[in-house]
Amino acid sequence: MAKVLLLLKQKENRRLLQQSLESRNKVLVVESENELLDSNLSFDLCILDLRALIKVGNWIKKVKKNQNQLFIPFLLITSPQNVGMGKLYLWSVIDEIITTPIEKVELTARVEMLLQRRLLSLELKRKNENLQQLNELKTRFISMASHELRNPVHVILAYSKILYKNSNLPKTKKDDYFERMKSSASKITETLDDILTLSKGELLDQNFNPMPIDLEKFCHQLILEIEVGAGYKNQISFVTKGKANNSYLDKKLLSHILINLLTNAMKYSSQGSTIDFNLIYHKEQVEFQIKDKGIGIPLKDQKRLFESFHRASNVGRIPGNGLGLVIVKQSVDLHEGKISVNSEEGVGTTFTVKLPSVAQIIHSDKIAD
Template structure:
């Protein structure tokens, strides 16, 4: 049984057979006992009735009355006495022989109740009637009643089984069909069709399963699109410096090149090799940041000191473009719990980007403050700014605005920034206006810092 449909049918069949067998056995046993109890009461009543008829000497046609009663009640009545001998009434099939009646007459002193062949119930008593001893033996066949009950039970169980089977097949079909569609959809998905979807009407478990599948398919489609774009972007990013390196390496093979040109071409090769190295390094870092099991090396340190250190490393780059970096230091020292090395890369990447996209003579302003729930760091420049469309894609890998293509970079810096801030459960907001400037606002939660401060007290 490979399919769930066959398993459901087999399970239903086993359940029905087992439950009907137990229910049928118990009900038939109870009915048999009830029938036998009722028949025993009838036998005692009949025995008393026959005794009264015999004792009434004024009744004419006594034998006809008893015989009619025996036939109407479907009983066999047998009487024996020394004066009247052996007399049988009703169904002669069950009447004992004269010899048997004589033996029971002689041996019986008390009431006797017993069965013959498990279906015929018998009741015999010795009574003193009009000064004579009479042995009255009454029998009744219960097989007809038991058969009628059994046949009715079988008919009922058959109807229940047939109706239940039809209902179960309909229900099984309702259950199995969505699973079959889901199975086919999974096959399509495994073959690379990420646009496949299944119906998810309702709120039952199967509908929720279909919803989960559709959500997974959408995520896979998005991941596949991202993967394709990533491959295209990375191919482009690698191809440009590689082409440059190959071209100028071939030129350097010429022996009659002047020294100045050799140095120039060698510097170009060195520059492009550094680009490739930086690209590979950033890609490796993004891969590490994407791993769910990555653990931050959390320490409690001065954010002001860290920012001063980052600014000092970027000053030369800013001075080349005559850009001023202003750090509005807070009145009080601000300590933060975080991965110091990775957060330093966040400030470095944002400030470096601000310098790249700010024209000569521009200004970069850095502020920080501590709020009740978070620490806010603002890095604002007077650069070329960005449109809303660009802002919505700015953290995507390899994304670069067309007018910024001539600026050195590979479009991975801000993706790294976003990943690091997310790992710290922080948030980045961007306020930007074209040809006016951009403001990156980083907010990092301080719940853990408050706990550390309490422990230090």
């Protein structure tokens, strides 16, 4: 609801305007100039008469200057013969004039048009701020990518040069070098995949496509892929609980969620330890629990887990780029789900994801407050 400020010296006019406007707007009334100057009122439209204009003209200039190029409309109500008396402030502070006697239809139309211009101005400001944030994010992507990709590229170049110059190296040495090159190549692929995924979600409004899914079968296939391809020697213990329901989820986004959480659990746990993966069916939602007995997450880092590029302070030399959990959070949000974490440093971590069984398509064209 828009806020309309009334600065009218004539009490009867003020009463009639308030009565006319309050059904569709929140009407603010200030009795004196001192009350106005001492306050920090927030409003979307100010309606005033000539007597008020003469006294608060400088205040209006200050308000407009402080709006940082936002449109804040001021509507002057005056008689036809008094229009000329307002020339001192008129064009620098007043956006519209309406002369008495006032037709209710005309007043309503003028108010609605000014409020619409105000709304468009606010939306434009928000979109500009979003664009600035996206540009900053792109810059951080480029900086992070150059940092994350430089080292593995150097490793590959260094070992390929050694292999090229020393063709008679023992097989064990060659195998070791090839393995290191393979590991570096995998890191490059992982980083590029994460950047591409996050860019599609945050910058290009990734498509959201829920469809029927057999969750138990889906999870079994995912576990097999991870155990074969991830390169970790951990076991995943998969358990289902509750009665299976008809789930409609986005398979690609669900893959992002589970793959990132499961590979993180393996990455930050000792080799050979077991990762507990529970699928729990509820009446109108499904719950995924992934529990490890790894290094845990320090309390001071838990509040920043889902920030781009942030990594916990105790990860040491364990590789990573700080994007996986951002992708998880974004994918959960697109399902209108929730994610929580329970972790203790040196003990382990449990991530819990709850998604509605039947996900609804979310429109991404809303302007954030």
